[in-house]
Amino acid sequence: MEKDLAMDLETLKQQIRQEVERYRSELIDLSLRIHANPELGYEEAKASKWLGDFLAENRFQVETGFCGLPTAFRASYGRGRPVVAMLAEYDALPDVGHGCAHNILGTLHVGAGLAARPVVDQAGGTVVVIGSPAAEKLGSKVTMLNQGAFEGVDVALQAHPRMGAAPVGSRFVAGLNLEVEYWGKAAHAATGPWLGISALDALILAINNVNGLRCQMRDGTRVAYIITDGGKAANLVPEHAAGVFTIRAPDTAILDDVAEKLVNCLNGAAVATGTRLEHRMGLKIQSSRNNTELIRLWTENMRALGRTVAGIQSSSGAGDIGNVSQALPTLLSFISMSPEDLPHHTREWTAIAEGEKAHEALVDGAVGLAMVAADIITQPEVLARIKEEFQDKGTKP
Incomplete structure (x- = not known):
């Protein structure tokens, strides 16, 4: 049985393409x-x-x-092992909306889950779509991990939209938010x-202290901040100030x-100004790990779809998928929705994320991830x- 399925893998992959094409208009409408x-x-x-729904x-x-x-949410289809999880995200950014194209990211993984059904029907196993909120705020996947959401999952897959060349993997860094x-x-x-x-003087002094710390920071380290409350009126000494x-x-x-x-x-700023300090550490985000076998599968399937891929990218960004990658084999790949390499979290990204190139990335990404799932489910040696x-x-990255 396993041998027959492995030999007929190309037929299954053709069915995957047909499934995505079948739902193409609905997936695009959902993304829009x-x-x-x-x-x-x-x-x-x-x-x-x-x-x-x-x-x-x-x-x-x-x-x-x-x-x-x-x-x-957690959506599952099939039963038994192996279990392959598609990691969907769908949150937006303040002001710019979907400037990280999570409308594509969420819908792409739903499409991948749908497209993997013929594989599960014929070869067994389970495909799971995990909807993880607040990716931009970091942490929901950590909460899920801590509650055992990934127990029994063999492999996690994600393909993130991006501009320009599409790396086959990314070295995300560790991260932490501090309120x-x-x-x-x-x-x-x-x-x-x-x-x-x-209180505002204390917060400004704290910011200056941090800025003075920068020369002692290792290469690749970043600290950014915002003031979320700087007072209510200019003629009033602020009794409260807040930032992140x-x-x-x-x-x-x-x-x-x-x-x-x-x-x-x-x-130090609190002592110097005589203010009272309260701070809250967010969930710790771990750096990511790549898996060369998963990268090989993604690369082969992307090339079969006529797409080019770039090498593993080193990034100064962080994501809670890093914690998932430290707990189980994880693919963190990318798919291009524009030949122009534009900075993300911008209005330019927001505009492109509703265009035809983004829709092509949605379709090809869904097909590609489902094909990787087919490789995993039908070939135990893989x-x-x-x-x-x-x-x-x-536990090395």
Whole structure:
């Protein structure tokens, strides 16, 4: 049976193409609907419902509110092993909307799940689409991991839209968000400022402390920040100020070191100004691991679709898929939706994410991931190599 399926793999892959073509217009319409209704992380009520409902209408078993996250879902088709998970994301960005093309990213993985059904029907196994919210805020996949959502999953797959050349993999860095609040004392800023304690001064001093730390940071480390509350009126000494710092570092050891120093900067500002500091660490995001066997499969299938691929990309960005890749074999690949290499998280990306090239990326990405799933499900020796490589590399990125 296994031998026959392996020999007939090309027939299965042709069926995958037919499945995606069958749902092409519906997938594009769904992507455009999500694009026209951008929702921030953990607020993706419409997108998660539309994606989950579409899968349910097509014979997937769908669990909403997955892992206690209202806009997360888990949709499964088939039974038994191996279990291949498609990792969908669908949150937007403030102001620019879908400037990271998550309308394509979410719909692409739903399409991949649908396209893998003929493989599961004939060869067994299970395909799962996991809807993970708030990818831009970092952390929902960590929450899912901590709650056992990936137990029993053999391989996780993701193909992210991008501009320009499409790397076969990415070396994501480690990351951490830090929310900060300072509390002081209100007073009139003109008639009695000495009676107050400026929380804003404390936050600005903390920012300056962090900026002074930059020359001590390792190459590849990034710290950015925003002020979310700088006071209510210019003639009032602010009794409250708040901000968010985000750290990116090559690995978790460097991340921990920078985070400790950053907290020292925050504490120093509080002592100097006589304010009270409160800070909250977000979930720690691990650097990503690549799997060369999964990369080989993706490369071969992309080339079969007439697409070119680039080598593994080193990135200064972070994503909670990094934590998934440290827990089980994971493909973090990319598919191009424009020949021009434009910076992401921009309005230019938002415009391209609803265009024809983006729709082509959606279709080819769905086909490509489903083909990788077919390779894994029908060829036990392929899955064995994937797992052997993962085990041999331990926890190294």
